[in-house]
Amino acid sequence: MEDSRQVVQAKSPAWPRALLASWTLLGVFKGRQIDATKPCMLCSPAGSNGDKLDEDAQAQRDKEMDENANLPVRDNITTEESLDSRCPVCLSLLWNADGMVVSDYTDAVPRWVNNRLVGSLSLLFVSLYLVCCVGTLGWYFYEFWGDLRQVTHFVSFLSYGGILLGVAWVCTASNVLQYVRRAPGNSCRWYNVLHADYIARRLRCLTGRKFRLPASMFLTLSILWAVVNVAFQVVSLVQFLNSGNLKPEKMSSNTTCPTVVPQTAEYAVFVFVKTFLGMVIAAIGLPIYAAFWHYVLVMRKGLTAELNLVLVFVKNNEGRVDWCRRRVVEIHREVSLLRRILVRLMPFIVATGVLGLTVHISWNYNVYSDSEHEKCQKNLAKDNLIINIFIFSEKFMVLFLPLLAVGGLNIDHIWQQFTYALSRLKNSDHEEFWDRLMHFTKELDPEHKDIDLTVVLAVVSLYLGRNLTGQQLDYTKSGA
Ligand SMILES: [Zn+2]
Ligand SMILES: [Zn+2]
Numbered sequence: 001m002e003d004s005r006q007v008v009q010a011k012s013p014a015w016p017r018a019l020l021a022s023w024t025l026l027g028v029f030k031g032r033q034i035d036a037t038k039p040c041m042l043c044s045p046a047g048s049n050g051d052k053l054d055e056d057a058q059a060q061r062d063k064e065m066d067e068n069a070n071l072p073v074r075d076n077i078t079t080e081e082s083l084d085s086r087c088p089v090c091l092s093l094l095w096n097a098d099g100m101v102v103s104d105y106t107d108a109v110p111r112w113v114n115n116r117l118v119g120s121l122s123l124l125f126v127s128l129y130l131v132c133c134v135g136t137l138g139w140y141f142y143e144f145w146g147d148l149r150q151v152t153h154f155v156s157f158l159s160y161g162g163i164l165l166g167v168a169w170v171c172t173a174s175n176v177l178q179y180v181r182r183a184p185g186n187s188c189r190w191y192n193v194l195h196a197d198y199i200a201r202r203l204r205c206l207t208g209r210k211f212r213l214p215a216s217m218f219l220t221l222s223i224l225w226a227v228v229n230v231a232f233q234v235v236s237l238v239q240f241l242n243s244g245n246l247k248p249e250k251m252s253s254n255t256t257c258p259t260v261v262p263q264t265a266e267y268a269v270f271v272f273v274k275t276f277l278g279m280v281i282a283a284i285g286l287p288i289y290a291a292f293w294h295y296v297l298v299m300r301k302g303l304t305a306e307l308n309l310v311l312v313f314v315k316n317n318e319g320r321v322d323w324c325r326r327r328v329v330e331i332h333r334e335v336s337l338l339r340r341i342l343v344r345l346m347p348f349i350v351a352t353g354v355l356g357l358t359v360h361i362s363w364n365y366n367v368y369s370d371s372e373h374e375k376c377q378k379n380l381a382k383d384n385l386i387i388n389i390f391i392f393s394e395k396f397m398v399l400f401l402p403l404l405a406v407g408g409l410n411i412d413h414i415w416q417q418f419t420y421a422l423s424r425l426k427n428s429d430h431e432e433f434w435d436r437l438m439h440f441t442k443e444l445d446p447e448h449k450d451i452d453l454t455v456v457l458a459v460v461s462l463y464l465g466r467n468l469t470g471q472q473l474d475y476t477k478s479g480a
Contacts, residue, residue: 007091010100012036012108012204016213019298020113022291027126027175028196030119034105036200038186040089040326089326092313093201097305098208099312105200114196123175129285130168136277137161143270152363153475156391159356163349163398164285167292170341188333190340193299201334202302205309214301218404219294225397226286232390233282237275239386289398293405299338300411306331307418311425314437319430325440332415332444339411346402346409353399360391380474387475415445 023029038044094101112118137158144154174191183189185197192198206214213219310331314324367381367388381388407413419441426434 008100009104010096010098010102010209011104011106012096012102012200013207013209013211014110015108015203016211018213018216018219020109022219022294023199024113024118024122025125025288025291026171026194026295027119027122028194028199029109029114029122030178030196031114031116032185032196034108034114034196034200035185036094036105036197036204037103038093038197038201038330040087040093040330042326043087043090044186088317089323089330092309092327093330094204095309095313096204096207097309099309100208102204108200109196123172123179125284126168126171126175126288129281129288130165130172132277132280133161133165133168133285136274136281137165139270139274139277143267143274152359152366156356156359156363159352159359160391160395160398161281162352163356164281164289166345166348167289168285170345171288171292188337190337193337193341194295198334198337199295199299202299202306204302205305206298206302215294215297218297219290222290222294222397222401223287225393226282226290229286229390229394229397230282232386232393233279236386236390237279240271240275286394286397290401293401296338296342296402297405300405300407300414303331303335303338303411304414304417306334307414307421310418311421314422315425319433321433321436324433324437328437328441328444335411335415336445342406342410346406349399349402350409353395356395357399360395364388384475391475419445 020029091101094103096102140154140157140161144150147154171194174194177189177191178195181189181191183192185192185195203211203214310327313327317323367384403409419438422441423438426438
C-alpha cells in the first residue's frame with residue numbers, strides 16, 4: 001500500500017528503421033517535437049481535452065486534494081525535476097515495459113525523418129493514393145454503370161477498390177485534419193490516432209531498454225504480398241498489351257465466342273486509363289495499405305501491454321479507488337480512440353471483402369463449369385489464369401490483413417480480457433474497493449452492438465453470383 005515515491009527515469013530508445021519507413025508512408029512524422037507526456041484528467045487544465053466525465057471530476061478533484069494535499073494538482077512542466085512532483089496516476093501513464101518513467105523522446109526519431117518536408121511529401125503520397133482510388137472507381141462507374149453484362153466485373157472491382165478507398169480516406173482525412181485543426185496530440189480526436197504523440201504513447205509500453213520491431217513478421221509478409229501483387233499487375237499489363245486488345249479493328253477476328261464485347265476506340269481508351277490508374281494504386285496503395293494494418297497491429301499490441309501495466313498499477317495501489325479509477329479512465333480513452341476508427345472501418349471491410357470474394361468465386365464457377373460453349377470456355381479459363389490468381393491474391397490480401405491486425409472484427413476483446421484479469425485480482429481484503437472498481441470498469445464500457453452487415457452482404461452476393469447470367473467473363477479484354 002505504501003507508495004514509493006522514487007522515480008526511475010529512462011530515455012526512449014531510437015525507433016527501428018522499418019517502423020520509421022512504414023510510418024513515413026502513412027504521414028505520421030510532420031516535424032513536430034514528439035511529446036508523449038499526457039497528464040491525467042485531473043492534472044490537465046480543465047476543458048482542454050473534451051473529457052467525458054466532467055461532472056464527477058470536480059467532486060473527485062476536491063476529494064483528491066484532501067487525500068493528497070501535498071501533491072500539486074496541475075503541472076504542465078515536463079522538465080526532469082518536475083517528474084517527482086507529478087501525481088502517481090500521471091507518472092504511471094509514463095511507464096514503459098520495465099516500469100520506468102520515460103518522457104524524453106529526443107532520440108526516438110531522427111530529424112531527417114521528422115521534418116516538415118517529409119511530412120508534406122507523405123501527405124502528397126497519401127492523397128495521390130486517394131485520388132487514384134476515386135479516379136478508378138469513377139472510371140468504372142462511368143463505363144460499366146447500367147451495363148448488365150458487366151455487373152460481375154463491376155462489383156468485383158468495386159469491392160476491392162472500395163476497401164482501398166476506405167483506408168486511403170482514413171489516412172488522408174486524419175493527416176489533413178491534423179494540419180487543419182492542430183489539436184494537441186493528447187486530445188481525444190479520432191484523427192489523432194495517426195498522431196506521432198499517440199503512437200509514441202503506445203510504443204512506450206512495448207519497449208524497455210531495447211526496442212525490437214514489433215510484429216516484424218506481419219510487416220515483412222504483408223509488404224512481400226504487396227510486391228507480389230504489383231508484379232502480377234505488371235505481368236497482366238504486359239499480357240494485355242501483347243494481346244493487341246488496344247487495337248479495335250483486330251478484335252473482329254476472334255469473336256467466335258458469343259461473350260466477347262464489341263470493342264470500340266472509346267472502350268480502348270477507358271481500358272488504358274484504368275490500367276494505368278490500377279498500376280499506380282497497386283504501386284502506392286498496397287504498400288500504404290500494408291503499412292496501415294501493421295500500424296493497427298502495433299497499436300493493438302501497445303494497448304494490450306498498457307492494460308497489463310494498469311493491472312500492475314491497480315495491484316500496487318489496492319484500496320485507492322480514485323487513483324485506480326482515474327488510471328482506468330485514461331486507458332479506456334486511449335482504447336476507444338482506436339476503436340472509434342475500427343468500428344466503422346472493419347464491418348465495411350469485412351462485408352465488402354466477403355462480397356468481392358464471393359463474386360469472384362462465382363465468376364470462377366461460370367468460367368470453369370459452363371458447358372454451353374465448351375471449347376470457348378476452356379480458352380477463357382486459360383487466358384484469364386494470371387488475372388484469376390491475381391484477383392484472388394489481392395482480394396485475400398485486402399480482407400485478411402485487417403482481420404489479422406485487429407485479431408477479429410474489433411478490438412473489444414482486449415478490453416474484455418482486461419476486465420477478466422481485473423476480476424481475477426479481486427481479494428477479500430478490499431471488498432468494497434474491488435466492487436466499486438469493477439462496477440466502474442463495466443460501466444465505462446457497455447456492450448457495443450454493431451450492425452452486422454457481413455451476413456447480409458454475403459447472402460446478397462451469393463444471390464447475385466448465381467442469378468446473373470450472360471456476363472462478360474473475359475477479364476483480359478478489359479485489362480487487369
Ligand atoms: Zn495527475
Ligand atoms: Zn454506477
